[in-house]
Amino acid sequence: MSADVPSEPRHDHDTGEHHGPLHAIEEAVEHAVDEVEEVDEELRASGLWIGWLWLVLGVATTVFLLVFGSGSDSGFALAVALAFAGISLALALWAELPSVTDSVGAKLERPVTRAYFVAAVIAVVVILLDVLPEGFSAGLLVIALLPAIPCLIGAYRVLVTHR
Numbered sequence: 001m002s003a004d005v006p007s008e009p010r011h012d013h014d015t016g017e018h019h020g021p022l023h024a025i026e027e028a029v030e031h032a033v034d035e036v037e038e039v040d041e042e043l044r045a046s047g048l049w050i051g052w053l054w055l056v057l058g059v060a061t062t063v064f065l066l067v068f069g070s071g072s073d074s075g076f077a078l079a080v081a082l083a084f085a086g087i088s089l090a091l092a093l094w095a096e097l098p099s100v101t102d103s104v105g106a107k108l109e110r111p112v113t114r115a116y117f118v119a120a121v122i123a124v125v126v127i128l129l130d131v132l133p134e135g136f137s138a139g140l141l142v143i144a145l146l147p148a149i150p151c152l153i154g155a156y157r158v159l160v161t162h163r
Helices: 021-046 049-069 075-096 103-128 138-145 148-159
Strands: none
Touching: 049 075, 049 103, 049 138, 049 148, 103 138, 103 148, 138 148
16 A cells, blocks of 8 residues: 555544545545536626627616607717727627627527617617607607617526526
């Protein structure tokens, strides 16, 4: 028998611990399980990015359409338009980064994107057709919220219900 590995597992009567090959394997398995759980939590958290993207996009689009549709010609309207363009560009670049996507987010990505695009086009066309009362109105609010609906539903599904 080798001097390094005891032929009989030792039992420490003071602490009640067993020392031997099985104890070492149990500790290694516990450590591996802890590491897997930690990686799983990190992946789940990193997979939520698409929910945050949709939330920001929905809010930014609504603000932009409210200002755009109210007919404001001020420097504020220009600042909002530039901010919306910057936010949209940043979100598009962020979406292109290599990342993990939550399974719910991956399943909803295309339907949310398509619904957002269609709703945004409808909202812009309605605003450009000038069929709404001038300035801020309930109709403008509804039209401005239209593209946010798929974004907010997708964000909710990813960020809240899938936790």
